Amino acid sequence: MNRIVVAVGIVYDELGRLLVGQRVVRDRYFNKWEFPGGKLEDGESVEQALVREFQEEVGIQITASEPLIEVNHEYPDRSVRLLVRTVLSYQGQVRSLEGQALAWVTLDELDELDFLQGNQAIIDALRGV
Ligand SMILES: Nc1nc2c([nH]c(=O)n2[C@H]2C[C@H](O)[C@@H](COP(=O)(O)OP(=O)(O)OP(=O)(O)O)O2)c(=O)[nH]1
Ligand SMILES: [Mg+2]
Secondary structure, three states, X not given: OOEEEEEEEEOEOOOOOEEEEEOOOOOOOOOOEEOOEEXXXXXXXXXXXXXXXXXXXXXXXXXXXXXXXXXXXXXXXEEEEEEEEEEEEEEOOOOOOOOOOEEEEOOXXXXXXXXXXXXXXXXXXXHOO
């Protein structure tokens, strides 16, 4: 099976909290929490996909990001490669554009959310585990 390549962004607010979103019912794995992002389209770089997905989902314009970690994860129905980037700067105001719940949470609060399985390695990396 082909691996689905996904750009994922970690955005912090001025209090050091992270932006998380809840997948909506039309999505696969609905109600699971995730970091905003989505699949690369044909010919797109990870940075281009990240900019497009953040514009579409949360309405901000990312102006700089850097690689954080790459995670390969096998779900029962698909294999994904998550290219996770830390967002260094952006313009605009975060808002929900796809009807999804959004929240700013601390690293400790991440444990209270039911995340996509593939995200444990990301959370470990954020904690410096
Ligand atoms: N955006 C995002 N996707 C993640 C994370 N963790 C994780 O395993 N994924 C997976 C779930 C999805 O299979 C894929 C993201 O794709 P997507 O949200 O654009 O679209 P999808 O595959 O749900 O949509 P579709 O095939 O039903 O059209 O990456 C994460 O933190 N953020
Ligand atoms: Mg998405």
